[in-house]
Amino acid sequence: METFTISAAGKATISKDPSALLDYTFDWTDWLLLVADTILSQISSVENTADCGVTISFSEITDANRKVVVWLAGGTIGKTATVRTRITTNSTPARVDDRTIYVKIRER
Numbered sequence: 702m703e704t705f706t707i708s709a710a711g712k713a714t715i716s717k718d719p720s721a722l723l724d725y726t727f728d729w730t731d732w733l734l735l736v737a738d739t740i741l742s743q744i745s746s747v748e749n750t751a752d753c754g755v756t757i758s759f760s761e762i763t764d765a766n767r768k769v770v771v772w773l774a775g776g777t778i779g780k781t782a783t784v785r786t787r788i789t790t791n792s793t794p795a796r797v798d799d800r801t802i803y804v805k806i807r808e809r
Contacts, residue, residue, distance in 0.1 A: 705802065708803075712801075712803050713801070713802045713803065714781075714802070714803040714804070714805060715802065715803075715804055715805070716804070716805045716806075716807050716809060717755075717773060717776055717782075717804045717805070717806055717807075717809075718776075718806075718807070718808060718809040719754070719775060719776040719777065719778055719806050719808075721774075721809075722758060722772060722773070722774045723772070723773060724770050724771065724772050724773075725770070725771050725772075725773060725784065725802060725804075726763075726768055726769070726770050726771075727768065727769045727770075727771065727786045727800045727802075728767070728768045729767050729768065729769075729788060729798065729800075730764065730767040730768060732798075733767045733790070734767070736792070736796070738790045738791060738792045738796060739765065739766035739767060739790060739791050740762050740766045740767060740768075740769065740788045740789070740790060740791075741766075741788075741789050741790055741791045741795065742762075742788070742789045743760065743762055743769045743786055743787065743788045743789075744786070744787045745757055745760040745769065745771045745784070745785070745786040745787075746784070746785055746786075747773075747782050747783065747784055748783040748784075748785060749782065749783050750782070752777075752780060753776060753777055753780040753781060753782040753783075753804075753806060754775045754776050754777035754780065754782075754806070755773055755774070755775050755776045755782035755784070755804060755806070756773070756774050756775050757771055757772065757773060757774075757784075758772040758773070758774045759771075759772040760772065760786070766791075769786045769788065771784060771786060773804060776804070776806035777806055778806050778807060778808060779806065779807070780805075780806050781803050781804065781805050781806070782803070782804040782806065783801060783803060784801065784802050784803075784804055785799055785800070785801045786799070786800050786801075787799045
């Protein structure tokens with residue numbers, strides 16, 4: 702299983718084959734356990750889908766409402782998708798946080 706690499710600029714990056722349909726996990730567990738909170742809602746998006754060809758097939762909140770799993774499909778070889786997930790928590794006032802990964806499209 703391939704894992705994320707962190708670029709010199711601090712960007713979490715992973716490779717994906719254009720014909721693969723794979724799940725990617727955004728994990729807030731450590732932080733949310735510290736503040737005794739959970740995820741209420743999430744919005745996931747591919748910011749440059751017209752350029753990179755990657756789409757989200759499905760996304761959901763999982764693992765005791767502390768992770769978001771995003772299923773990605775497609776892609777154009779040589780392009781990089783910017784995938785962002787924004788969560789809102791159950792607390793009052795609600796916490797809001799974003800996480801971003803970069804998905805490089807290449808034959809594998």
